[in-house]
Amino acid sequence: MSASLELRDARLAFGGRTLWRDLDLDVQPGEFVAVLGPNGSGKTTLLKAVLGIQPLSGGSLRVLGRAPSRGDRRIGYIPQQRLLDASTPVRGADLVGFGVDGPRLGLPFRRRADRERVARLVAEVGAEGFADRPAWRLSGGEQQRLRVGQAIADHPALLLCDEPLISLDLANQAAVSGLIDRQRREHGSAVLFVTHDVNPVLEHVDRVVYLVDGRVRIGPPDEVLTSPVLSELYRTHIDVVRVHDRIVVVGAGHDPHEHAEEAS
Ligand SMILES: Nc1ncnc2c1ncn2[C@@H]1O[C@H](COP(=O)(O)OP(=O)(O)OP(=O)(O)O)[C@@H](O)[C@H]1O
Structure with a gap:
């Protein structure tokens, strides 16, 4: 089985500042990898490289067997949490719907099969109780469940999560990380999970990638x-x-x- 993610001797620098170098990492299907490090160490930038938004400064990167490319539907992405405000006039379920048919705002005539798929996803992430409410009125934890539903809509082979637990209470941290863990167990998705605190996901984590001032250590949590x-x-x-x-x-x-x- 080929690796979901292959980084060889990868380096990323902005101007004279190297975020990380000598990064050699293979992530296997179904593996849960936590990306740790202090603010500004390049965790989000690593996800952006995988998404094809940020080119490497050196070395190589292959994503699901190909060069990274923007808009790869085989990748699910949970961006850093942006709480919605009243200027985003969508229902909770629409957040999940964006994962099914893309963010075509103002398109109310989703096909019946798609509507059923959205309903199934809403149930999968335990959001039936609030999916019909305006998204901006939902709590951070409620919005985050729906964002997970959006990211797993196509059961992506690779799931990128950028601090998905920020501002969630302990119960919602457990619920959201459990949903992500289930996705990789049931569908074999590889997970790259950026977080400041490994504890809420420690039970799921196979390996950590720890970035500090350009240096990198990779291994099981007990070793790193x-x-x-x-x-x-x-x-x-x-x-x-x-x-x-x-x-x-x-x-x-x-x-x-x-x-x-x-x-x-
Ligand atoms: N396009 C860019 N051009 C120049 N500098 C950039 C660019 N993108 C990111 N940076 C810088 O690279 C550094 C790493 O940013 P990144 O968002 O990857 O950090 P992070 O580890 O995710 O941090 P945090 O924990 O604070 O979210 C930051 O200092 C950021 O300002």
């Missing part, structure tokens, strides 16, 4: 999320402790990322 590895990555002393089933990262006078908030 350790004091020696993170201290080397951050070039300062970092303590990593396990509290029950959570990982807490504490930097010496330095807050590498929000794992530390788990301690409070």
Whole structure:
């Protein structure tokens, strides 16, 4: 079986600033990979490279066996959360509908088969109770469930998720990450999941890609999320402790990322 994602010696730089280099990564179908790192380390830019929006500065990237290209329907994408306002006059279910027929706003005559498919997706993400309400009135967690429905509409071979749990409470974090996990288990989608906090998805994660100041470490959480590895990555002393089933990262006078908030 060929890899869903193949990066070889990949490098991305803007001007004189290298976000990451020496990135060698194969993601297999059905694999759940978390992308971690401090603000500005290039996590979103990695997703943009996979989406064909951002060319690499060096090395190579193959996505589902081909060069990356914009608008690849084999890829599902959950962008960083943008809460809707009243100027977006759509119902919750329409958010899912965009995944079925593309964002053709103002097209009310969706085919019956498509309407049924939207209804099935709405049920799949547990959104029946609020799918008919105006999308902008929905809570962050409700909107996020519908965005997952949109991203998995075509059961994509590759699912890219950019901080999909931001601003969700613990119950909704578990619900949304569970939906994404189910997608990869039932349909073999490879998942690239950008997050500041690995804890809400720790039970699902096969490997992490950790980016800091151009340096990269890749491996299972137990191998990468350790004091020696993170201290080397951050070039300062970092303590990593396990509290029950959570990982807490504490930097010496330095807050590498929000794992530390788990301690409070
Ligand atoms: N097209 C661009 N031109 C120049 N700089 C860019 C461009 N796109 C992104 N950057 C810069 O690259 C850096 C990495 O951005 P990116 O959004 O990938 O970070 P991130 O790791 O996702 O951060 P965060 O955790 O804050 O979301 C940032 O400093 C950003 O300003």
